[in-house]
Amino acid sequence: MTLQEQELAAAFARLTGEAAREPLDTQSLLTALVGGAVGLFGADGALAQYATGSSPVRTEGTSGDLRALVREAVVWSEGPGHDVRTTGCALIDVDVTTRPAHVRWPRWTSRAQALGIGRVTALPLLAKDGPSGALVLVGAPGSHLDEHALNLARSYSEAAAHVLSLQREVSESRVLAGQLEHALSSRVVVEQAKGIVSARYGIPMQEAFDRLRKYARSHQYKVADVARRITENPNELPF
Known part of the structure; x- marks a missing residue:
């Protein structure tokens, strides 16, 4: 060389x-x-x-x-x-x-x-x-x-x-890993919020999600943001 x-x-x-x-x-x-x-x-x-x-x-x-x-x-x-x-x-x-x-x-x-x-x-x-x-x-x-x-x-x-x-x-x-992590975290929060709403109103999980989504749309919020609000304050549901 x-x-x-x-x-x-x-x-x-x-x-x-x-x-x-x-x-x-x-x-x-x-x-x-x-x-x-x-x-x-x-x-x-x-x-x-x-x-x-x-x-x-x-x-x-x-x-x-x-x-x-x-x-x-x-x-x-x-x-x-x-x-x-x-x-x-x-x-x-x-x-x-x-x-x-x-x-x-x-x-x-x-x-x-x-x-x-x-x-x-x-x-x-x-x-x-x-x-x-x-x-x-x-x-x-x-x-x-x-x-x-x-x-x-x-x-x-x-x-x-x-x-x-x-x-x-x-x-x-x-970047992709960060996006996937964020998506997974959001999904977990939404599932937790569905469980809280379901238990509070005695309704099926799907109906709980429908209420969550309807509220988010009517107020122009993201579903994940509403779900996070519910998990952080489970005794003060917004609907």
């Missing part, structure tokens, strides 16, 4: 560590992602865009200027990061000083050139349901990624996408 490959393995470990950090923090993971990319591949800077579903696009860069650039790129819907994030297709060693690049990304290329950026390589961050982001390596005019570095960069972006997906799955599973 070469020194660069060893550094790549260490970068993978850092990404995994960030993904497992509590509380879960996607932004810190993106910070580790762009920082590792610069150190590994000799780029002058790196930036990232990442979004899932209808959530806002998260951005990161290795300097204040690059962070501003990537935020503006999202607003403008321009630049290599935007195109790769939305299409899932990589852009390799693009000269952004050319007229075609300026026509394609007029505002982005003007700002990028003002920052001394001449070439970019943008790699997709792919999730199971499609492209979710992009890692963009930027360099001065005349700079290039050699084939070996490009292959490593591809591996790095694929690993980062996998780690981001895992973090997203963990976060979503926690």
